[in-house]
Amino acid sequence: MQESLTSGFEQCMKCSICTEVCPMMEVNPLYPGPKQAGPDALRYRMLDSSFFDENLKYCLNCKRCEVACPSGVKIADIIASAKLENAHSAHALRDKMLASTDFVGSLASPFAPVVNGVLSLGISKSLLDSTIGVSKHASMPKYSSPKFVSWFKKQQASQKSFGKQIQYFHGCYVNYNYPQLGKAFVSLMNACGYGVSLLEKQKCCGVALIANGQKKQALKNADINLQAIGKANAPVLSTSSSCTLTIREEYGQLLGKDTAPSKEKFHLAVKWLYEQWEKGAVKFAWREDFKMKAAYHTPCHMQKLGYQYYSIELLKMIPGLELSVPEQQCCGIAGTFGFKKEYHELSQKIGSKLFSSLKATGCDYVITDCETCKWQIEAGCSLPVLNPIEVLARALDIEKTKILNNNEE
Amino acid sequence: MKDYDVIVIGGGITGAGVARDCAIRGLRTLLVERADISEGASGRNHGLLHSGARYAVNDSESARECIKENLILRRVAAHCIEQTEGLFISLPEDDPAYRDNFVEQCGKAGIRTQVLSPAQALALEPNINPELTGAVKVPDAAVDPFRLVSANILDARLHGADILTRCEVLDLIKENVTVMGVKIKDMSTGEIRKIHSHYVINAAGIWGAHIARMAGVEISMLPSKGALLVFGHRVCNMVINRCRKPGNADILVPGEVVSVIGTTSDKVPFEQCDRMSVSRAEVELLLNEGAKLVPSLRNTRIIRAYAGVRPLVSDDSDPSGRSVSRGIVLLDHSSRDGVRGFISITGGKLTSYRLMAEMTADLVCKKLSIDKPCRTAELPLPGSDNAKTKCSSLVMKAAEKREGSEVNRMSFEGKGNELVCECEMVGRAEIEYAVKELGVRTLDDLRRRTRVGMGPCQSSCCLDKAAMVLAEILIAEKLSSESGAGELAAALKKEFLQERWTGIVPVCWGEQMAQAEYLRNKYGKCDSTI
Numbered sequence: 001m002q003e004s005l006t007s008g009f010e011q012c013m014k015c016s017i018c019t020e021v022c023p024m025m026e027v028n029p030l031y032p033g034p035k036q037a038g039p040d041a042l043r044y045r046m047l048d049s050s051f052f053d054e055n056l057k058y059c060l061n062c063k064r065c066e067v068a069c070p071s072g073v074k075i076a077d078i079i080a081s082a083k084l085e086n087a088h089s090a091h092a093l094r095d096k097m098l099a100s101t102d103f104v105g106s107l108a109s110p111f112a113p114v115v116n117g118v119l120s121l122g123i124s125k126s127l128l129d130s131t132i133g134v135s136k137h138a139s140m141p142k143y144s145s146p147k148f149v150s151w152f153k154k155q156q157a158s159q160k161s162f163g164k165q166i167q168y169f170h171g172c173y174v175n176y177n178y179p180q181l182g183k184a185f186v187s188l189m190n191a192c193g194y195g196v197s198l199l200e201k202q203k204c205c206g207v208a209l210i211a212n213g214q215k216k217q218a219l220k221n222a223d224i225n226l227q228a229i230g231k232a233n234a235p236v237l238s239t240s241s242s243c244t245l246t247i248r249e250e251y252g253q254l255l256g257k258d259t260a261p262s263k264e265k266f267h268l269a270v271k272w273l274y275e276q277w278e279k280g281a282v283k284f285a286w287r288e289d290f291k292m293k294a295a296y297h298t299p300c301h302m303q304k305l306g307y308q309y310y311s312i313e314l315l316k317m318i319p320g321l322e323l324s325v326p327e328q329q330c331c332g333i334a335g336t337f338g339f340k341k342e343y344h345e346l347s348q349k350i351g352s353k354l355f356s357s358l359k360a361t362g363c364d365y366v367i368t369d370c371e372t373c374k375w376q377i378e379a380g381c382s383l384p385v386l387n388p389i390e391v392l393a394r395a396l397d398i399e400k401t402k403i404l405n406n407n408e409e
Numbered sequence: 410m411k412d413y414d415v416i417v418i419g420g421g422i423t424g425a426g427v428a429r430d431c432a433i434r435g436l437r438t439l440l441v442e443r444a445d446i447s448e449g450a451s452g453r454n455h456g457l458l459h460s461g462a463r464y465a466v467n468d469s470e471s472a473r474e475c476i477k478e479n480l481i482l483r484r485v486a487a488h489c490i491e492q493t494e495g496l497f498i499s500l501p502e503d504d505p506a507y508r509d510n511f512v513e514q515c516g517k518a519g520i521r522t523q524v525l526s527p528a529q530a531l532a533l534e535p536n537i538n539p540e541l542t543g544a545v546k547v548p549d550a551a552v553d554p555f556r557l558v559s560a561n562i563l564d565a566r567l568h569g570a571d572i573l574t575r576c577e578v579l580d581l582i583k584e585n586v587t588v589m590g591v592k593i594k595d596m597s598t599g600e601i602r603k604i605h606s607h608y609v610i611n612a613a614g615i616w617g618a619h620i621a622r623m624a625g626v627e628i629s630m631l632p633s634k635g636a637l638l639v640f641g642h643r644v645c646n647m648v649i650n651r652c653r654k655p656g657n658a659d660i661l662v663p664g665e666v667v668s669v670i671g672t673t674s675d676k677v678p679f680e681q682c683d684r685m686s687v688s689r690a691e692v693e694l695l696l697n698e699g700a701k702l703v704p705s706l707r708n709t710r711i712i713r714a715y716a717g718v719r720p721l722v723s724d725d726s727d728p729s730g731r732s733v734s735r736g737i738v739l740l741d742h743s744s745r746d747g748v749r750g751f752i753s754i755t756g757g758k759l760t761s762y763r764l765m766a767e768m769t770a771d772l773v774c775k776k777l778s779i780d781k782p783c784r785t786a787e788l789p790l791p792g793s794d795n796a797k798t799k800c801s802s803l804v805m806k807a808a809e810k811r812e813g814s815e816v817n818r819m820s821f822e823g824k825g826n827e828l829v830c831e832c833e834m835v836g837r838a839e840i841e842y843a844v845k846e847l848g849v850r851t852l853d854d855l856r857r858r859t860r861v862g863m864g865p866c867q868s869s870c871c872l873d874k875a876a877m878v879l880a881e882i883l884i885a886e887k888l889s890s891e892s893g894a895g896e897l898a899a900a901l902k903k904e905f906l907q908e909r910w911t912g913i914v915p916v917c918w919g920e921q922m923a924q925a926e927y928l929r930n931k932y933g934k935c936d937s938t939i
Contacts (some may be wrong), residue, residue, distance in 0.1 A: 010641050010710040010920055013927050014832070014866035032803075032828075040831050043642045043666040043864075044807065053803050071923075 009078055011071035012039035018065035018075055023330035024058050027349045031058040034065035037082075038075040045082060052086035058346070059083070060334035061211055062300035063245075077253045080210060084254060087213040091340065094132040098336040099212035102204040105143070105176030112145035135344035139379045141177045141371075148179035152198060155186065162195025169225075169238040169247075169266070172204045173371040184393035185239055185269065191398045192273070192282040193405035199236050201228050205243040208336050210254060222251045230261040237269040239389050241302040241369040242335070244268040248305075270369065270388050274310040284392075285400035290320040292391070295363040297354070297377060298328045299370035311369055311388045318395040324361040329354040333376035348380070355380040367391055413439045413571075413606040415773055416591055418578055418620055420444075421451035422554065422759055424612035425561035426766030426785075432568035433788065434770060434781035439604065440562070440570060441593055443577035445854045447558040449614050451759065452857055453685070453717025455637065455671050456664040457648060458482060458490055458550040459760040462497060462522070463655055465514040466507070468735050472518035475760050479548060481786050482763065488792040488813025489556040493663060495549025495648035496530060498541045500701060503653045505542065511652060512545055522547055534645050536703050549648040551662050554759055555857045556811060559847050560790040567791065574848055581609060581623040581751070588624050588750035597850075608773050611753040615682050615720040621753060626746040628753060629723035631733060632682050634716050636691040637671030638699070638916065641710035641865045644668045649702045658698030661706075665810070665860070666833070670699035670706065677718065687714035687915040710920045712865050713912040720755045737761060739768050791815055802826055804836035811839070811859065818842060829878055830871045832864020837878055844882045850889075852905035855879055865920075867909050869928045876902040906932055 018034040019025055025033045032041070037056050044051035056079055065075040089095045097104055108115045118124050119140045129136035148170055159165075166189060174182040186196050203225055209218035225247060229236050238244045247266050252259035276282040296315060298308040308328075315323050332350030337343050358366055358381050366377050366385045374385040417428045420442025428440040442448075461475030483490055499508050515522045523546040530537060530544035537544075566572055575596040582590040582603055590605035611620045618630040643663045651659035662669045673691055692714055699706045724732045725745070738756035742748040754769045767783040774781055789795070792813030800806045800816065804826050809816040819825065825838030843849040843858040852875060855861045861875050862868035868875070876898035883889040883897065891897040909928075917925050 010865065012865070013920070013924050014870035015927065016870065036828070036831050040864075041803070041834070043832070044803075044834060046643050047666050048810070051803060051806060071920075 008074055009039040009042050012073045013071055017068050021064045021068040023350045024060055027346055028058055030055050034075045038078040039073055042078055052082060056083055060337055062330050063304040064300055067303055080254055083213055084215045091133040094134055095212040098339055099208040099214050101172035101208055105172050108143040109145050109147045109176045112143040116142045129341055133341040134339055135341040137344050138339045141375055144177055144179050148175045148182040151179055159195040164193055165195045165234045167199045167232050167234050167236045168196050169199045169202055169236050171240050171243045181239055181387050181390055184390040188393040191396055191401040199228050205246040207242045207246040211335050219255055222255050222257050226257055226261055229266050232265055236266045237272055239269050239387055240371060241299050245301040245305055268307055270314055271307050271310040274314055283404040285397045285404055286319050286395055287397045290395040292365060293322045293363050294365040294367050295358050295361040296323060296325045297366055297368040299368055299373045300330050302369050303328055315388055326357040331373045331376040333372045335372050338376055351376055351380050411605045411607055413437045415608045415610055416606040417610045417612055419613035420446035421449050421614050422558050422762040423754055423765055425558045426762045427610055427612050427769045428570050429561045429565040430766040430770035430785050432565045432570035433784055438570035440572050441576045442574045445574050446562055447555050447857055450717040451554050451558050453715050454759060455660055455662045455669050456552055456554050457662050458552040460548040461518055461520050462515050462547040465518050466511055469518055471736050476520045478761050478764055485789045486557055486793055489553045491551045493551050493647050495547045495650060497545045497650045497652035498537055499543045499652040501540055501542055508652050534647055536644050536705050538704055551664055559858055560792055563791050586748055609751050615718045617753055617755050624748050624751045626742050626748050631721040632677050632679055633719040633721050634675045634677040635672035636687045636716040637669055638695045638711050639713040640668040641712050644703050644705055644709055658695045661702050670695050682718045685716040686911055687716050692915050711916040714915040715912050722756050737765050803834055804828055807834035808839040829875050830861040832866055833860040835859045835861045840878055841882050852901045853908050867913055872902055
């Protein structure tokens, strides 16, 4: 248990606001709720660790309780930390597989068309469901070939010619499942006058390892990433809100690491970009023919970071984008949670309110900063979901933007 | 025929122990208590099961008594005791010669010790003052005094004793020089009645001086106030003592989920004994001294302050009344004062309650020519019988932690598993059990039996629910004259809050100030005059 958690939990006044915003409490009477599972039960777990409640497995780690807490109690971290110390899953193999995004991704990517085909077959879904417990109702994220990293190697030489540089933490999702986001990021950065290099030796941030109780591997990844970030001689940017939260916050709160390097150098791309624009360090020129009707969904982790402002403000600059922002709600997927057979239905129940409010906007696209929210919304709303970086890259007049930013040098 | 063989006055640990011992020996026994059980000093102490080490240097008799009883209670009251062990730590300002003598005297009293280096002590208890120069490990333990009293009361009842709480003794029935019984007033109905017995045992703690006067005898008592502070969670897992001549605030006890530091020792007038409160100066003293044992106490939330009164008795052999009897005081008033049918048992400690009860019951049996041996050193208390339990929920586990195997008698079916007090994980089943088996009639009784409302929020969160659940059960069990659960719940709540405020007000700053504001806004103004 990190000292920061034990010293902060006594601030809890039992006002129970956290229980009002918890998406799990609404749909699942077995979950004791953030107040009870967090600061209340912590006192008993300090007395005797056998007071660990198996029902803590229902916590989504969405951190809405922490955002709501008027006393600043790290409720979700207290729960996550108890799970890291005590959790035992009945589906150890499945959890390990879902959490080991790096390992599984590197196996699947080279055979992407085959793997995707097999994974979408009804029979393979039933098989995965009955053998290891991956829900047959969940749509598995598609693997992509070639990997982002393989594509990037071919661009590496041209990136060095830029006078200004940033480093990119692509994460597992961009690398194995969705290289087009990485490509969009590179083109956007280039247009803004920045050359991109990859953060060396980067590993999966570990958000899924933490959620699945695989502390040893999570610690290993954290060490490697923090060391790489420490050595970086340029800002390190990420296009994922969950990777950003994990590397900037959870490494310290849950894994006890010194996050000084990541606090200093690791940023979510939209925030960094907005701040450069605000300083006048980058300028944007927009395509006149770009038209889109979209709704922005704030991922829970984005809200915890307090960064949704940056995504929304950047998107609002796009003249052809008609943007609506419905009230923030949890999509229910919580990383790997929604893929698990026993939780699939709960996950859908939680997401259903968000699905209907997104559909009610009449949008053609949903924009969000989190890859797992994307999967859940795509499956739940049958709408295409994009990352703000992709939308910015599409809406930008690349050539004009290049000129604007090059003139400055 | 008399109504009873013995009437025991006082529902603290001494009275409860005496009633149980007498009942087990087959005496027709009645216990009368003017309020609720463990409402006096028995519920207002550290909850420390002494190893005797604290007394080893100055009072070897108490030390030997303690270690003997300590080992017995670990067996027969297992569910009330957490075998934490204890440390006596020496700080730079403490005389190292004291420690050497301390270890030697402990050895003489039969208390096993282990001398530890500062590093060894810090490895056991990382939160203790890192400046310590050494430590001695002793077999101290934590005991839940509320559970200990209620388990004794329950077992007395199971052995045929009658228990009357909320019945005040107005007078003793006396014929010439013999006490024949008690005249009591039922505080809830106002009814006054006389009950006759062969023997009346005065086990009323500090209030025993007053009872003795009813018999026409004088016990010279010195009320000594001890104030304590409760911290919101555990800061250590062992009892932490200071290795020096016993003084103020030098014992920190991990009591279930909280930590308790104490105590002070100040003479107070008798008039104050019914309304104890803790002053700001006492709080500061406790905090300053406590932080020397465990520095992080300064940043730990204090949830409550409380005080109890030790029934110190002037030594009969000292006519000036200034010298105090340290150990157990058993007064046979027929030989001491020529008053028959009346025995007083006082002094002593929580740790030695069983021995006090044994000595008292031995004397009563001798007087009544009954030849029955004491069995309390072998017979486990209800809950401590090592029966198998099966706890599938946290609510059940928490109930088991408090009531031991008695959890098997609680019904967790249906609504039983419903959580009522979230801080202390008290479920409906445990409340139902406490009403049916442990004589709970008010929320404050419920607090003493189950910890409802004892957590950091001091009932801010669960008060409405707890009051309603208790009201429903009291009405269902026909234990209240009130028929509307809503009205009954409102009355229960009002009475309870008043009591909570007395303990919150002295420590009202920081988080607890915010908590108090929340409590006040949710349930109404505090009328406390402290």
